Amino acid sequence: MFGKKKPIPQIDKDQLELIENAQKRIKQKKGLYAHFVIFLIGAIFLIVANTVLGIGKDFKILEIDWFVFAILIWLFLFVYHLFNVFVTNKFMGKDWEKAQLQKLVAKQQNRIEKLKAGLVKEETILAKSEVFKEETTKPINKGSELTIIVAAAENNAIGLGNKLIWHLSDDLKRFKALTNGHHIIMGRKTFESFPKPLPNRTHVVITRQEDYSAHAGVIVVHSLEDAIDAARKDSNPYIIGGGQIYKQAMAIADKIELTRVHENFDADTYFPEIDTNVWKETANTFHTKDETHAHEFSFITYTRK
Incomplete structure (x- = not known):
């Protein structure tokens, strides 16, 4: 009746992060695929609207039909989306962020070590000067005229x-x-x-x-x-x-x-x-x-x- 509760599986923090990243990548690729499909349908629609239905048939830019520019702009947006998913994410994703963070931490650690070395050197010099001061100011029994x-x-x-x-x-x-x-x-x-x-x-x-x-x-x-x-x-x-x-x-x-x-x-x-x-x-x-x-x-x- 009062059975033991089923143990809740514990997921390692690193494993959880990997799962979240994988889910994020799947979502990004699905979004890219949807963008590609919409781009194809939209491009066909623009061509049909202009050539078959005659919408804006007389409107040209630099002697080129307006729908060509609309398709090119949309293509540019699609290529930009593609670049973000497969290029930017690779070089500026989580791994890239970690690598940059490690570099910054290493630089800061190096600066800290240099500062520590400088402080140790300064303390050594001060210690020597204090010893010198003590040696030169303590009374000396001359016993003669110096x-x-x-x-x-x-x-x-x-x-x-x-x-x-x-x-x-x-x-x-x-x-x-x-x-x-x-x-x-x-x-x-x-x-x-x-x-x-x-x-x-x-x-x-x-x-x-x-x-x-x-x-x-x-x-x-x-x-x-x-x-x-x-x-x-x-x-x-x-x-x-x-x-x-x-x-x-x-x-x-x-x-x-x-x-x-x-x-x-x-x-x-x-x-x-x-x-x-x-x-x-x-x-x-x-x-x-x-x-x-x-x-x-x-x-x-x-x-x-």
Whole structure:
């Protein structure tokens, strides 16, 4: 009496779509067939109406009976219908729509992947910059007087192509006199610009290259903090370049020995701006041009306030 209900057959979604498409195609073809039959009957009717019944017999267009144009227009509509059913439907039907959608999705996915890669790269750069900032701003136990020594133009230019822009004999003599017997701290590129290590000085080279090898006696470190620690027994180590090392050292140095060349030069490396709210000028000696010096310059000493 209370028998089990007959199970309702479940049709897969894809199968249902195929059935619906098949039904739609059958309907389209039936419509095309009906159009063809009506076209044939209509064409015969127009011919009979004009030639047998004499309807519009005297009406011509360009010396051609009007019913010819009517049949041609109708033929055009039939051909257009035929094209839609067998051509447009094939190339712009469901399969075509799916293919185009997949292409668009693939393009969007590609753009998303590129954006993700860009974000990851940007995050990596920001992370590195934060680490750099943290490393360069945390206090360093120097245990001695740290001096920056540099020759810079009026526009703070200090080098071009990892080379000095000028040659000032007295500046080189002053550099030798001040740094003689001391540790000189520098970046890898500055060190590699020397033909050979400078005599009677201990070279401390900062590089990010873990496997960097240098001449015997050269101390290789990987941060400014490690470089200062390596020179802790020296009462007055010197920072001699390049641009990035100078930038880091400005926050912790006690003194700046500056040779200010009184001209502007094109360069790819620059010395940081000296903030007079932080630094006090304590000595200034001016030198004019002469036979061995092509530019005017001044020896200036700054100490931290």
